[in-house]
Amino acid sequence: MNATDVTELYREFGEDRLPPGQRETSAFPVLSKGPVPEFDPTSWEFTVTGAVAEDRSFSWEEFTDLPTTTQRQDFHCVTGWSKFDCEFTGIPFPELADRAGIHDDAVHVMFSALDGYTTNLPLDDCLREEVLLTWEFDGEPLPPEHGGPLRVVTPHKYAYKGAKWVDGIEFLTEPERGFWENRGYSNTADPWNEERYG
Ligand SMILES: Nc1nc2c(c(=O)[nH]1)N[C@H]1C(S)=C(S)[C@@H](COP(=O)(O)O)O[C@H]1N2
Numbered sequence: 005m006n007a008t009d010v011t012e013l014y015r016e017f018g019e020d021r022l023p024p025g026q027r028e029t030s031a032f033p034v035l036s037k038g039p040v041p042e043f044d045p046t047s048w049e050f051t052v053t054g055a056v057a058e059d060r061s062f063s064w065e066e067f068t069d070l071p072t073t074t075q076r077q078d079f080h081c082v083t084g085w086s087k088f089d090c091e092f093t094g095i096p097f098p099e100l101a102d103r104a105g106i107h108d109d110a111v112h113v114m115f116s117a118l119d120g121y122t123t124n125l126p127l128d129d130c131l132r133e134e135v136l137l138t139w140e141f142d143g144e145p146l147p148p149e150h151g152g153p154l155r156v157v158t159p160h161k162y163a164y165k166g167a168k169w170v171d172g173i174e175f176l177t178e179p180e181r182g183f184w185e186n187r188g189y190s191n192t193a194d195p196w197n198e199e200r201y202g
């Protein structure tokens with residue numbers, strides 16, 4: 005499949021493709037706060053709640069029937085490594101948001117995951133084509149340790165803004181903080197501005 009190249013998005017934020025203080029790696033390290041959670045495709049449910057026209061839920065089959073796009077992007081971890089040219093396939097956040105019918109007063113988003121992880125972003129940072137809910141990496145099903153069956157990728161932010169094993173999105177009318185944002189990592193997480201700690 006032809007991937008959309010979004011590796012150039014750094015030009016919006018900084019001078020160099022490699023953000024300051026990062027080192028490039030060809031490996032794909034795993035960083036999780038705990039063990040890989042169980043996934044049962046028959047009972048898995050993805051929920052969209054909060055400031056939306058109507059709460060929605062998707063089965064695994066319904067979710068993976070949504071229209072997909074494939075992008076080539078860079079991946080920046082707050083602990084200092086960056087991996088270039090990762091290919092992820094999934095549905096762009098704006099397309100999913102369209103299906104939910106977001107209320108005018110929604111300003112913020114909280115993602116939740118099967119392992120109890122949460123992470124937050126302003127709505128504007130989510131309404132970008134390159135924020136994907138993805139279930140394929142380099143043409144293969146997303147490996148469980150990297151967030152399979154489904155994760156979020158946020159190439160314009162440090163990777164902790166992308167919830168692995170994501171199973172819910174809540175639209176909020178006030179900002180709130182997620183797991184790492186409450187434990188010392190930056191709420192804004194711009195890699196080109198080295199926003200590592202909050
Ligand atoms: N559900 C969940 N998502 C998560 C995490 C986690 O512990 N649980 N860790 C975050 C952190 S700190 C990073 S750096 C990336 C790491 O993704 P990777 O393990 O695929 O490299 O996932 C993020 N998403």
Ligand SMILES: [Mo]
Binds near residue numbers: 035081082083163164
């Ligand atoms: Mo991280």
